[in-house]
Amino acid sequence: MNHSSVIRVASVPHGHVYVQHLADPDRDDGVIRLPDPPPENPAVGAPWWPLVMLDAHWITDHADEFDLYHLHFGFDSVAPEELAHITQTLRNLGKPFVYTVHDLRNPHHLDRAAHDAALDVLVPAADALITLTQGAAQEISSRWDREAAVIPHPHVVDLPTMRRERPHRERATVGIHLKSLRASIDPLPVLAALLAELQERDFELVVDVHTDVVTPGEYNHDPDVTAFLSSIEQIPGVRVHVHDFYPDEELWDYFLGLDLSVLPYRFGTHSGWLEACFDLGTRVLAPRLGHYHSQQEGVLGYGRDEDGRPNRADIAAALDLVQDPAWRAVPWRADPEQRLAQRRAIAAAHRRVYEQALDGVRA
Template identity: 50%
Template sequence: MAEPSSSASSPRQIRVASVPAGHVYVQHCSASEPDGVRRLKDPRPNGAPSTSQRWWPPVMLEPEWIAAHHRDFDVFHLHFGFDAQSPAQLAALVKTLRRHGKPLVYTVHDLRNPHQRDPSAHDAALDVVVPAADGLITLTPGAARTISDRWGRTATVLPHPHVIELPRIARPRPERAHFRVGVHAKSVRPNMSVSPVVRVLAETVAGLPEAELQVNIHRDVTDPASANHAPQLVRELRELADQDGVTLVVHDYFDDEQLWDYLTSLDLSVLPYVFGTHSGWLEACHDLGTAVAAPDCGFYAQQRPCHTYGHTQDGGLDGESLHKAVLAAFEEGRAPRATPRHRTRERSHIAAAHRALYTEVLQ
């Protein structure tokens, strides 16, 4: 294995090629203060303007980039962004890293890709990357057990770091008279089943005092020229929005501040997923003090405190459990919320654990 650069007067600096380096998860896996780990910036994809923050498609996944830049980093750390890579391309990446003596660390965020209805492509990718990795990380004990069962590998379990910046986490939540439940269907990813969830929520909210349901979708879902156009869903949501207490909001993609404002405006955010593993949305809600009702597919309930209801690709929706989850959130009032102090300590722990793993795979 390659040795990281060192200095006689300071700890050895470990240079990490993270894919992608610009994602908030990856940024918050580093300590807020210098800790001897330096992550390379994302190379700009071909065609992206010089001012762009876009990291996809990741240039670092190209064997040619590894061959040209292997002297610039000590450890290669894969997170996201390999959806379009074939097993053969991933095998070529692994082979090139091996040729240049660069250890591979992989954080298993997704055992099931939320953007792919058919799991076979992601399974094939994992069958290349997980056995080849010199070190593995994941976010929950349940995911670690699955990794052990499927591949006989041990993954270090580390919590998801904060998503929201600390000053915003410290900001008080606004007082509201109404209890607002929200479902954000975004651009209707393949892992979402929206209409059944919204129908149950509309009935539940109608039976609660001072309660309302807000359903959000991106504008492209309503646009006939868009690949995400879902006319049947739009018709169903507009019909439901005619009921008292139900509002449909169609809008363009939120930027970060708009998204944080939206989440803060909710008392309960319901995730309408039928498959998945972990959730950055759940972390953002925890940072902001918004309760979450998450499906029992994946390992959301192990990630952060949340209400759980039955919803899977094979079994469909357990409407009664969703009804009970909403009632529980209504009765409990304020949800458990992260604090800046806890998130700061947690981030320091996560950063130290990453450095320890990098040091281990470099030996």
């Protein structure tokens, strides 16, 4: 192809912050990503979902509007047979299919079988693959004998907010957010370990949860978690916050209010939450699974036994560090200028993948 020409990408989705930050921040990278067609009933916090463009009829009807189709995520409820139909439709139309493998385990599925079946369609069908870490690329190579370009996760937080000063605290503040209790979140064993440590040391434990988890009749309501949170509200040093989905500005304030964010995940692959914490200088304690520890150096880790119980020694070691003022004084935080430079490189790397995919289809 003419490598100076504009590439029109049907980005599925487009409105997510990760995708927004794939573009060069200050110059034209020659890539135009189509906006998300508005769904009839958009999800709270994800106005781009359900994905209108993830449909063979839409692809056929709008084929003259894009040069290349790039899928990221959001296909949780799409059957493998339909995904196969979509990829075959793209092939019939001569449209390259690029797939970024964000999740090797779907955080919304307790049973991995459905996502594995989807990956068994998407990964072999893709004209080009991208993933976020070298470890994930190795797993892709091992499972499907396919090579994926490794392009790191861009910044999540906007650059002006990344430059905000962190508040000074004498007492360490540790946070654990249950969100809407998606399948990958297993909070009670981690909370039990943190509460046991709270009996032996002085720190503030902040527990957040979305309103739908504690509201009877809501889809994500969990009576066991609700009862547990009610039982700990009066413990000295514990704050329980029940709230709706945070808009970005409130989420950034939340991160800035923590010294350590504990990820209570039972499985997973990569984490945008971790990247946002790094943008704002909030340390992360993540389970030693997936590829979280390959995203950024300095992520603290804990092991889990077969029953999901975290290793108490790992939790204690992380709290020893976060309670040390000298350790907290050494920043673990993204440099905004380095994030800008990284984003330029990310944009250029995507442009190269797109060019190669287009060249391959037209050869």
